[in-house]
Amino acid sequence: MADHLHHEHHGADLASAAQATLERSGEQWTAMRASIFQALSSFDKPASAYDIADAVSKIEGRRVAANSVYRILDLFVTANLARRVESANAYIANAHPDCLHDCIFLVCDHCGQTVHIDDDKLSRGVRSAAVAAGFAPERPVIEVRGKCADCA
Incomplete structure (x- = not known):
């Protein structure tokens, strides 16, 4: 890993960077993935899959199951769009998804x-x-x- 500076994305710019990073990895940016990323990035603290499922359910006007959110969060972690806070079993959006760090x-x-x-x-x-x-x-x-x- 080389030392370098990187740009931290925010708001719509963050969602665009996340979408571009996910698509470069060969995955699709679906409406559900966009909704989950939007909800995840709206939290100011690490959010559980249940927190995110509740937020997306309110936005979508229909129940979204936490197990579906977990699958997408696992994809986001693998693609570097989100980070998992292990001790809290919660997630945060990665502000620089185009840059890989531990x-x-x-x-x-x-x-x-x-x-x-x-x-x-x-x-x-x-x-x-x-x-x-x-x-x-x-x-x-x-x-x-x-x-x-x-x-x-």
Whole structure:
């Protein structure tokens, strides 16, 4: 992984970047996938599949099952459109889906706010340590739990 700067997308620009990234991976950007991504990106904290299913159900005016949302979220994680916060079993939209980095999350135990940061030097160190231990790292996830600046 090379160190570099990247553009963080927001709003409609984020949805366009997500669509382009998904289509480059050979997948289709369907109406349901667009609705789920829109709902996911509207949350200011990590959202569960149930949270997203409820939001999409309200928008669509019909019940959307959480298991359908889980399948699409798994696709989004694989395609780098979303990140999974493992300890919370929740998801956040990736603000730079066109750029692949390992996950480093700062999770506030008080308010739940979660920030995704990129630190390629740290990621390389974690990957190197895993390799040195005879392990083949595929998807390192680092979560730092504590208090955000607002709650500290």
